[in-house]
Amino acid sequence: MRGSFGKVGLCVVLLTALLGVTGCWNRRELNTLAIAVGMGIDKHGKEYDVSIQVVNPQVMDKKSGTNRSETIQFREHKATIFEALRKMTTVSPRKIYLSHLRILVLSEEVAREGINEVIDFISRDHEARTDFYIMVARGSSASEVLNVHTQLDNIPAIKVFDMLEGSEKAWAPTSTVKLDELIDALENDSGQSGVLSGVAVAGNKKKAMTQENIERIRLPGVLKYSGLAVFKQGKAVGWLNEEQSAAFKFIMGKVKNTVSDVPCPGGGKLVLEIFDSKSATIPKLRGGELSIALKQKLFANVGEVSCGIDLLQESTIAEIEKRMEQKHKRLLEETIAFVQRKYGADIFEFGESIHRSYPREWKKVKANWSETFRELPVTVSSQVTIRRTGTINNATISSS
Amino acid sequence: MLEQSSKSPLPLSLKETTEWIKQLLGNSCDLVVREFRLGYEGAPRAALLYTDGLVDLELVQLFILKPLMELDDPPRASDSKEPGTSDPSGKEEPYIRQLIEQVLPTGGTCEIRERDGYVNAVLTGYAVISIDGCSTAIAVELRGWEERGVDEPSTQTVIRGPREGFSENIRINTALIRRFIKDPKLWIESQTIGRSTQTAVSVAYMKGTASEGVVDEVRRRLSEIDIDAILESSYIEELIQDDFFTPFPTIFHTERPDAVAAGLLEGRVAILIDRTPFVLMVPALFVQFFQSPEDYYQRSDIGSLIRILRFLCFGIAMFVPSIYIAITTFHQEMLPTSLFISLAAQREGVPFPAFIEAMLMEVTFEILREAGIRMPRSVGQAVSIVGTLVIGQAAVEAGIVSAAMVIVVSITAISSFVLPSFNISISVRMLRFLFMLLAASFGIYGIIVAFIALVLHLSRLSSFGVPYLTPFAPLYWSDQKDAIMRWPIWAMRKRPRMIAQSNRIRQRKRGPRG
Numbered sequence: 001m002r003g004s005f006g007k008v009g010l011c012v013v014l015l016t017a018l019l020g021v022t023g024c025w026n027r028r029e030l031n032t033l034a035i036a037v038g039m040g041i042d043k044h045g046k047e048y049d050v051s052i053q054v055v056n057p058q059v060m061d062k063k064s065g066t067n068r069s070e071t072i073q074f075r076e077h078k079a080t081i082f083e084a085l086r087k088m089t090t091v092s093p094r095k096i097y098l099s100h101l102r103i104l105v106l107s108e109e110v111a112r113e114g115i116n117e118v119i120d121f122i123s124r125d126h127e128a129r130t131d132f133y134i135m136v137a138r139g140s141s142a143s144e145v146l147n148v149h150t151q152l153d154n155i156p157a158i159k160v161f162d163m164l165e166g167s168e169k170a171w172a173p174t175s176t177v178k179l180d181e182l183i184d185a186l187e188n189d190s191g192q193s194g195v196l197s198g199v200a201v202a203g204n205k206k207k208a209m210t211q212e213n214i215e216r217i218r219l220p221g222v223l224k225y226s227g228l229a230v231f232k233q234g235k236a237v238g239w240l241n242e243e244q245s246a247a248f249k250f251i252m253g254k255v256k257n258t259v260s261d262v263p264c265p266g267g268g269k270l271v272l273e274i275f276d277s278k279s280a281t282i283p284k285l286r287g288g289e290l291s292i293a294l295k296q297k298l299f300a301n302v303g304e305v306s307c308g309i310d311l312l313q314e315s316t317i318a319e320i321e322k323r324m325e326q327k328h329k330r331l332l333e334e335t336i337a338f339v340q341r342k343y344g345a346d347i348f349e350f351g352e353s354i355h356r357s358y359p360r361e362w363k364k365v366k367a368n369w370s371e372t373f374r375e376l377p378v379t380v381s382s383q384v385t386i387r388r389t390g391t392i393n394n395a396t397i398s399s400s
Numbered sequence: 401m402l403e404q405s406s407k408s409p410l411p412l413s414l415k416e417t418t419e420w421i422k423q424l425l426g427n428s429c430d431l432v433v434r435e436f437r438l439g440y441e442g443a444p445r446a447a448l449l450y451t452d453g454l455v456d457l458e459l460v461q462l463f464i465l466k467p468l469m470e471l472d473d474p475p476r477a478s479d480s481k482e483p484g485t486s487d488p489s490g491k492e493e494p495y496i497r498q499l500i501e502q503v504l505p506t507g508g509t510c511e512i513r514e515r516d517g518y519v520n521a522v523l524t525g526y527a528v529i530s531i532d533g534c535s536t537a538i539a540v541e542l543r544g545w546e547e548r549g550v551d552e553p554s555t556q557t558v559i560r561g562p563r564e565g566f567s568e569n570i571r572i573n574t575a576l577i578r579r580f581i582k583d584p585k586l587w588i589e590s591q592t593i594g595r596s597t598q599t600a601v602s603v604a605y606m607k608g609t610a611s612e613g614v615v616d617e618v619r620r621r622l623s624e625i626d627i628d629a630i631l632e633s634s635y636i637e638e639l640i641q642d643d644f645f646t647p648f649p650t651i652f653h654t655e656r657p658d659a660v661a662a663g664l665l666e667g668r669v670a671i672l673i674d675r676t677p678f679v680l681m682v683p684a685l686f687v688q689f690f691q692s693p694e695d696y697y698q699r700s701d702i703g704s705l706i707r708i709l710r711f712l713c714f715g716i717a718m719f720v721p722s723i724y725i726a727i728t729t730f731h732q733e734m735l736p737t738s739l740f741i742s743l744a745a746q747r748e749g750v751p752f753p754a755f756i757e758a759m760l761m762e763v764t765f766e767i768l769r770e771a772g773i774r775m776p777r778s779v780g781q782a783v784s785i786v787g788t789l790v791i792g793q794a795a796v797e798a799g800i801v802s803a804a805m806v807i808v809v810s811i812t813a814i815s816s817f818v819l820p821s822f823n824i825s826i827s828v829r830m831l832r833f834l835f836m837l838l839a840a841s842f843g844i845y846g847i848i849v850a851f852i853a854l855v856l857h858l859s860r861l862s863s864f865g866v867p868y869l870t871p872f873a874p875l876y877w878s879d880q881k882d883a884i885m886r887w888p889i890w891a892m893r894k895r896p897r898m899i900a901q902s903n904r905i906r907q908r909k910r911g912p913r914g
Contacts, residue, residue: 025843029754030728030747035740060745099733100740129733158737 031057034094037071038157040142041118042107044077050084051075051143052096053157060154069211070154073146081121098127102161104134104179105142105199111229111236116186123183130179133164136229136236138198140205148201148223149213160223164197167225172246172258172274174225185347186234189355189362191369193345195228195248198239202226232345232370240335247335250296250328251348253279259303262324265316268307272300272324272386283354285361290372292350296328296382302389311389324384332380346373408515414445414532417518421449424519431522438531439471445532454525456544463506464527464540468499475502496536508541524598550576553655553677556820558694565655570600570674573657577604577670580661585609588672593622599630600674604660609667611901614683614864618669633678636671642862647827650863652684659693667900669864683866683899686858687883689824690714695886703886711884713815717828720815721762722839722847724808725754730843746802755840757801761809762833764790769813870898 038053052074059070074092078084088096104122106115122128137145146156153159167174177185177196185194201208201221208221228240228248240248249255255277261269276299284291302311302320309316339347351369355362365372411417418433425431434448448464475498500509512518512528513536521528525543550572553565566573574588588604601622605615621640630636637651638644654660655677660670663681671680690710695703727734728743735743750757768787775783795801812832819825831854838846861868871879876897881887893907 019849025730025845027729027843028732030732030744031750033732033744035744037737055741055744057741057745057748060741097732100737102737127733155741 028095028097032094033097034074034092035100036096036098037100037102037155038105038146038160039098039101039103040105040107040137040146041081041110042141042143043109043113047077047079048081048084048110049075049077049143050081050088051146052085052088053146053155054092054096055155067211069149071156073143075143081118082125098125099129101128101132102157104132105137105145106134106196107137107142108139108229108236110142111136111196111231114233114235115231116234119179119183119186123179128179133161133176133178133197134182135160135164135177135197135199138200138226138229138239140201144201144205144209145199145223147209148221149208149211150223151214151219156223160199163223164225169256170258172249172255172260173227173242175228175245175249175252175254185349186231188349189351189366189369191232191346191351191373192234193347194231195240195347196231196236198226198229200224200226230339230343230345230347232343237343237345240339243331244335244338247331248347250277251279251281251294251332251336253277260300260324260327262320262327264307264309265319265323266307266309270302270307270309270320271304272320272384273303274298274300275387281348281350281353283350283357285358289377290354290358290361290365291377291379292353294332294378294380296332296380298324298328298382298384300324300384300386302386305395308395311394317386317389321384321386325382328382328384329380332382333378336378336380340374340376344370344374346370350376350378409513410515410518410530410535410537412533412535414447414530417530417537418447418449420515421519421522434465436465436469439469440474443471443474444534447530448527449522449530450527451522451525454545455527455542459542459544460527460540463542464504464529467503467505468529471503475499496531496534496538499531500538504538504540506540506542510539512537512539520598547572555655555822556659556692558692558697561694561697562656562658564657566657566677566679568675568677570602570672573672573677573679574602574604576657577660577664577672580657581606581664586664589619591622593625593627593636594630595628597629597631597675601630601636602672604664604670604672606664606667609665609895609900609903610669611667611899613901614669614866617864618671618682622671630673632676633671633673633680636673637680642864646857646861647830648686648858648861648868649689649821649823649827650684650861650868652681652688652821653678653823654681655679656693662693662696666895667903683863685863685866685870685898686868687871689821690819691882691886692820696889700886700888704884707884707886710818710820713818714824714828717812717816717819717825718832719835719847720812721758721808721832722835723844724805725758725836726839726843726847728754729840743802743804746804749799750802751800753840754805755836757805758808758836759833761795761801761805762812762836765809765813766829866898871896874898 035055035057036052037055040051040053042049042051054072054074056068056070056072059068074088074096076084076087076091078087085096104118106118110118123130145160148156150156150159153162164174164176168176175195175197177194182194182196186192200223202224203219203221205221207213208219213220227242228245229236230238230240246255246258255274257273257275259271259273261271264270278297280295282293282295284293305311311317336348339345346369350373351362354365411420414435418435422431422433430452432448432450432452435445436448437443437445446468448460450460475495496511500511512521518528518537521537521539525541525545526539527542529538529540531537547569548567550564550567552563564576566576578586583606585607586604587607588602590600590602592598593601603615603618603622618640622636625636625639627635627639633653637653641650643650652663660679660681664670668681668683671682673680690707695707698706728747732740747754752760768783768790771783772780772787792806796803796806816825816828819828835847835850838850842849859867859869859873867874870876871883878894879896879898881892882896890907894904895906897904
């Protein structure tokens with residue numbers, strides 16, 4: 001009896017003690033924080049050049065109509081990122097608060113030299129969350145990307161974030177990468193290969209960085225998504241163009257919605273809206289030879305017709321499906337071949353699926369995976385199903 | 401109804417009696433002594449004593465003075481020889497009885513033999529007749545005084561449902577209950593408490609449905625009260641409640657006869673107190689304070705939804721200010737970015753930490769609320785105008801508080817008014833400040849720890865032996881039908897388990913529906 005009470009008592013004591021070990025927290029008032037929404041990392045000689053985009057809350061308060069900028073950029077360079085951030089306190093009146101970081105922009109130079117240090121800091125830091133987008137600045141420095149004045153959303157970092165998020169859902173070439181996804185890609189069995197979205201300043205770069213940029217209806221300079229940077233061994237090795245980016249996203253099975261054109265049988269074009277796609281990577285082992293079979297299933301609606309075909313005929317639909325299948329198959333095959341030949345970076349995570357299906361074989365090829373990947377035979381099969389033809393049947397104007 | 405304390409008997413002489421009582425009451429001006437002689441030849445002198453203002457004068461003249469003074473013959477000796485009626489102690493006994501039986505056409509009439517009962521009768525509004533040479537007096541109940549009628553209750557108002565509320569008169573109150581429950585099993589026991597106030601206290605319950613243990617416990621606790629005055633039911637409530645050191649009420653009070661009737665039928669015990677329209681009910685459970693009589697008068701689906709809304713409001717009123725403080729000062733990463741930026745923008749230029757800001761606003765609101773209750777009605781409007789301006793606009797425009805804080809304080813205030821029982825919203829009001837303090841020092845961690853402590857405290861409480869958190873802890877599935885949800889009447893075939901312990905069947909067979 002006494003023993004059991006002792007146990008219960010011990011449990012109560014232990015559970016109570018548990019309340020005291022909840023980890024760290026700190027008290028900060030909202031108006032003592034500099035809310036960082038964007039972070040850019042460039043190279044300054046051998047040092048890191050860190051730019052931080054901080055929201056200026058006084059301007060965000062609608063009542064005080066000032067012509068001050070909505071965001072402020074702080075910039076410091078130091079041998080490591082953490083040091084540079086701390087040195088920023090010498091210019092910023094408030095402590096940089098990283099939890100609400102929306103984008104992390106790396107310059108192409110940083111990307112080419114290796115992103116492991118950056119990733120280590122940003123994932124080790126307890127303040128930062130993992131849901132911001134990471135991208136590579138293409139054709140300009142990271143600091144410049146954070147400097148573009150934007151419309152619709154006054155804070156550039158949030159504008160870029162929303163742009164990527166929206167585009168990712170509706171346009172196949174756009175892929176977004178968050179911190180956890182990047183770490184996952186770099187750490188799985190693909191030889192530290194992965195991709196990051198590219199972002200570029202399109203138009204007049206100089207005007208884009210002045211207040212003038214947002215005073216016009218047609219913005220002189222805009223921030224624009226542009227392709228994917230391919231990483232191998234944690235270093236950027238090259239870019240994928242728009243079509244290849246789309247193929248990459250199809251292979252990863254991440255396309256939620258996009259459009260694609262198909263040539264009509266009698267000339268002209270027809271646009272399909274793809275609203276669902278499924279992808280399966282099936283590793284095969286035959287006679288000691290590894291190969292990959294990619295199976296794609298697309299579901300589409302007819303979105304736009306600019307040729308004179310009879311959509312009411314079942315055979316026409318079958319014909320379009322066939323053409324789309326061929327086009328899709330070709331695109332995927334070409335992209336895979338391109339990546340194999342040029343970069344040898346397993347961004348499609350074939351290694352991961354081989355490891356899962358054939359762990360014993362994987363041990364043999366693991367050491368030399370990069371070379372094996374270059375020679376890996378890949379067969380693509382695609383199946384397109386057209387579900388609906390939109391709210392009208394045939395084109396209203398028959399092609400002349 | 402009069403106390404039969406065995407004190408010294410009344411004097412025989414009429415003069416002695418009137419002198420004694422006048423002296424005892426210090427010649428108080430409201431004591432009326434009307435001396436007269438009975439109508440027939442050779443009749444004894446008599447006196448009518450009453451407290452002015454407590455008796456209905458017209459009735460006294462009509463039914464006491466008139467028959468006695470116009471009495472032509474002495475009352476006949478009663479022929480019926482009932483066994484036990486003859487009193488061996490004195491000769492006058494049959495005479496008094498004859499007067500009562502033959503002359504006085506009044507209802508509540510009784511004999512008094514002791515001085516204590518005599519004084520009591522005069523002070524509680526009886527008209528007392530003393531007859532020279534008799535040591536027994538006659539007390540006639542002809543009470544009548546200015547009384548507030550049966551009004552619509554000002555607390556616990558309903559849209560649909562009876563509009564009668566209890567009044568200050570305990571007789572009217574028992575009648576209001578009796579009008580709902582015409583069942584011989586409704587027993588009403590009575591006693592007086594308070595040496596000076598002699599307040600009538602009645603305990604009502606359904607015999608056979610109410611738990612005998614609870615009824616005995618109520619009787620025991622009431623009998624242990626030794627106090628000079630009971631002015632309101634809260635006196636009794638504080639004296640008999642289980643645990644004083646809790647912010648939560650463990651005794652329910654209501655102004656509505658229908659609520660009391662429903663409680664009695666479920667097996668609760670009601671305690672009615674004279675001079676107050678608030679009737680106590682035990683045992684009181686936590687969920688009971690979230691239930692309004694109207695839940696049962698509206699459709700069960702809307703009744704259930706509104707109950708859920710009340711629990712939600714309980715949470716809002718208790719936690720929202722503290723969660724706001726915790727999130728804005730400790731856990732900024734929990735907010736969506738755009739909301740975070742907008743909050744940060746509002747807080748720019750606010751000179752106080754969020755906690756001070758919240759305290760400022762909450763205390764201002766409490767001041768306004770208290771002022772609103774105590775102010776004379778005609779000034780009330782001024783208070784509300786000043787309040788709206790101070791709380792709402794001026795404070796924000798002056799940059800002393802942020803607009804978000806005003807929203808938080810307003811929703812908290814409104815939510816606390818949703819709770820149908822005023823005493824549970826008082827607990828929420830008090831605990832809110834504790835939670836705010838903990839949120840300011842420890843963030844959400846502090847709130848969670850305090851919440852755990854609160855739940856532990858609640859599960860420790862009991863009301864007259866019934867665990868306070870019934871039917872959640874202990875968990876009774878069948879009682880969930882009338883806890884957070886209100887099931888259709890036809891589905892609630894059994895009474896709550898912990899309340900009606902012996903007799904639980906409400907509907908023996910399935911009704912026309914279901």
